Amino acid sequence: MRTFKSYQCLQLLLGACVVLLSATIIPASSVYPVTVQLNDGSSCGLEVNLFLYSDLLVTMRPGKIPNGNYSCSLTVKGVYFIYPQVVKMRARFRSYSMNSSYRNQCEHGNNIQSIEIISPNGTGLPPFCGKIKPSGFFDLEQYAEIRVSSTRRYGHDSSIDAPQFDILITPIVIRSKLKSETCPTKDYIDCKLDDACLPRSLVCNGVDDCGNGVDETGCSSPHHDDYSSISIGEEVGIAAVCFVMFVIIVVVVLIFYRRYKRRISYQTINN
């Protein structure tokens, strides 16, 4: 009977820990876009989940990539618990540049350098190496891959300049696919652009998620349109802290439980 109680107690603590963990991550990541930098080599092959309350910035900054035979891709998966049928991930280039020596030599599968967005059934971007930034939105289904590659060598150097870009990926609800023709106003705002309803958690976060500034007008708090964000490392850190707290709580509970048991047996002896 008593062991059942302590087991229940452990369960409760575990539950509290999970709640605590998610509560720390959710507000943190809804403030800034979570940023993944692709020319930090460790991001190649990474799979990132995009939740309905958060946006994601995929960037590539000045740097070098290997010359030829290079491919680095990041997979983004939409994870939605509400409206799974009507949510899309919408991608938009905020900046783009490529060394002019590598541009316009971009025949499919034989490029010096290109950037590509692959999304089954969505609006992808075929291998691109143009001069100006791709315009408009890319409506991705719930799975997309952003890939930078170089299949043809340029000159004799072992590395070449990396392309630079900044792609913002935002989850949106498609208004016309809802049963009502308006956005569910409590949790979403109407972007008044391309049928998009934006989760309210992304309003006034310092990032133009709608693409026309609607979600960033009339905000009282100062904007933070920088690239700081909670990184995957920090999330791991939070999880680690939570785990340590959990272990401490378990130890304390066990100590008290043993004392309690000892007192019970002492009382039994005395009686």
Ligand SMILES: *[C@@H]1O[C@H](CO)[C@@H](O)[C@H](O)[C@H]1NC(C)=O
């Ligand atoms: C790329 O890989 C192929 C086969 O793996 C190889 O034949 C070719 O020499 C490589 N090219 C460069 C530029 O490394």
Ligand SMILES: *[C@@H]1O[C@H](CO)[C@@H](O)[C@H](O)[C@H]1NC(C)=O
């Ligand atoms: C572009 O790349 C070439 C060859 O890698 C290099 O010589 C040149 O300096 C680069 N141009 C710029 C503007 O960085």
Ligand SMILES: *[C@@H]1O[C@H](CO)[C@@H](O)[C@H](O)[C@H]1NC(C)=O
């Ligand atoms: C793409 O659409 C086809 C038919 O419309 C469907 O069978 C398939 O499952 C879809 N694929 C994805 C990845 O959504």
